Amino acid sequence: MLQLDIELQVGDFRLDVILEAGRELISLFGYSGSGKTLTLEAIAGLRKPDRGHISIDGDTVFDSAKKIDVPAHRRGIGYLIQDGALFPHLTAAQNVGYGLGRASRSDRDARVLELLDLLDLAGLGDRYPATLSGGQKQRVALARALAPKPRTLLLDEPFAALDASIRETLGSELLKLREELDLTVLFVTHQLSEAFSLGERIAVFDGGAILQADSNQTIYRSPKSRRVALLTGAANVLDGVVEESSEKELKVRTRDFAVLTNPYPFSKGDRVHVCIRPESVLLIRKDRRPSRNSRENNVSGIIVNRKARGSLYTLQFQVDGSGEGSDPTILQIDLPARVYGVMRVGEHREWAVSLRRDSLHVIRAEQPCV
């Protein structure tokens, strides 16, 4: 259990973060420079906040009002960064045992073996970091961080420097470890897919603050603001005005077309944003009658750009009659490569889309803030 509410000024950058985490893995997601690392450093005791409060499992480790500031080496937190920071002059086993200073020699050796085993490093104990692969180094670093049995683990882009396949393996191992050892894990990443695949909850960082911290389903389906929607991959955000609002549905007029959405507590005239994720836009052929589930909110247009991205195609769909060519409305569509082939998307230019009600998320337009 971790609670923090801190403020910290570094040069021009201002960090102001409130966060609570239970025994769970929570992803701290955001661009680099959004304050994720600074937050971890403050929790670990490597950087002192200007103001605020941090408690770990009920113990206050920092409180500016009460002048409490427990130094890093007495906070009992596991901390792991991107390059692992293995001690180059110590073997893998010595690295893992480094934090076990107070244990007896035999206890220490047993614990080191146990951890090397746990992280699939058996037999590598005598190797120096320079002779280990990137994945092995991060395993050693993780074993080292876990050795003193911390209840809180802070991971700062721990897998960023690794190959995709190794990253995935280590990710699922981490989830297993978290559950087995019942840890609170804060996982910093700037990769959306990693944030979603590992985090039971996601805290979205931007400009030194957390914009939203929710379960990943909530972040995915109902981002709280336009900024969160854009940051978490809802690339299509349209400005609109509520035309009708009833208990059954909401009608929103955007610049080029009107859409019907599920009901939201807005009233006529409210300014809103309508969000739809690129993978939720349904592409339909114009020469066929739309099937029942693609009849909602049909919009026609042309595909102006297509980009192959491995298993996905990303299409730019320009809404007919929008913007007179100068500022057209473009919807981004992500389509599985298989569907792209079956539908022969490459052979036609003119298409229609269906923006299904269940895929549309409506949020109140913020006051313009600069």
Added chain:
Amino acid sequence: MSNGLSILKPFGERFQTAGPWIPAAFLLAFLVIPILALVLRGAGGEAIRTALASPVVREALALSLVTSLATVFLAVSFGMPLAYLLSRRDFQGKALVESMVDLPLVLPPVVAGVALLVAFGRTGLAGQLLDVMGVRIGFNTAAVVMAQTFVATPFFVRSARAGFTSVSRHLEDASKTLGVSPFGTFLRITLPLSAPSLLAGMAMAWARALGEFGATIMFAGNLAGKTRTLPLAILTSMEEDLDAALTVSLLLLAVSFGVLVAFHLVGSRGGADAAARY
């Protein structure tokens, strides 16, 4: 282009390949010939043995060893904390502190000697106070150590500072989050990882202290058995016993050469360590 240029071109190319070798060879010869001459003139087996047996040389050798090792000890004890501060902390006036540390590197040693004299001599700024307390510095062995420390310590501080800076802050952070105190972290992480630079700095400071002449003769004088170190012994014996002067010079040359070799060995090992790190 024109024909004239195409004729010139081969010469130009040849000059570009051979050109740098000519002045380089002159410089090398200029550097090597004196050393060679010293070795050839001084390296008579019998002469060395007699010179080493002479009490004047022995006295100077013992004094040089004691004072230069004391200097290294002082440079390490006081220079290491300063080097650590300079590499890890930001504080007001850091740039000024840095130039104060570097100043003795470019200051003529004679000037350093005069400065020490007017500061710690019996009538000097701090010397008067010390005199009242019954402490007299100047023209004794303590003054030799002070002169050497003044001149040699910056070599250690610079090298140690570079060594500390080369140790990533992330390693120290990792150590602290593993429950090891800042001082423990320094002993177990920072110190071993910067050891090559520290040793190199000690070697340079020692070599500099061993060869110290100008500041010593100004501040400590040339008193046999008390302040006459090896370089001063060379000056003294030049007048009466050239063989002894040559032998002592050879001795210092051998030491300097040894330090240089050790420096390169440690340096290349340090480099390999750093390369192997990631």
